[in-house]
Every structure is written in structure tokens, then in C-alpha cells.
Amino acid sequence: MPQEFWKTQGICANDAYVHMMLTDQKIDIFFEDAYREDAKRLCSVCPVVETCLSAGLKRIPRSEYRESSFDVPVGIWGGQTQRERRKFLKNLDKQIAEFQERLHLQLPDASDPNAA
């Protein structure tokens, strides 16, 4: 099985289906702003949407999504634009930090001999 077999199962891998949606078959709707909503509609019924989004998120190095110059990977992945994926990761970072803070506040201080 190829490393990313799921890609062959995506709707965007099915040229006939994608081309049904287009008047100009040379346009890749997953990389054109003018077709963003069309691409998202396809993603919304794609059987591998979760895997695709996960793969798109994993391709964003943490050092890059925090930068305003962030520029990879482009296109729609799992129904989300580049900007939406970056925002998703930033929110996730914030939620993890808040969770860690709450967890830290609830843990007894290991250096305190009176701590339960």
C-alpha cells in the first residue's frame, strides 16, 4: 500500500467528478480562490476528509504557522484553506496551553512536603 493511499480515495482524485463541476477543465479548483467554495463543497462529502485535513495540518511546521509569512502548504486540504488551517493550529496551541495551565494549578507542588 502506498504511504498515502487515502489520496486515491479522495473526490479530488476522481477527475470525472471534479470536471463535472467545472466549465474550464484546466483549473484546479483546490488551488484557485475563485473556486474555493466549490472545492469546499466537494471536500464536505469526501470520504477521506478527516485524513486529508489531518495530513494538511501535519504538513505545517509549528515554526511556520506562527509566522505571518507562512506560505506552505497551499490549497484546500480537508475542506480548509491555508488560512483556516493556520488559525485551527493557533487555536489548538492556545487550548493546549490553557489546559496545561489548569492541570498545573490542580497538581500538588512536588517540592511541598505538606502537599497531599
Ligand code: SF4
Ligand atoms: S477532503 Fe477535499 S482535498 Fe482532501 S482528498 Fe477529499 S476532496 Fe480532496
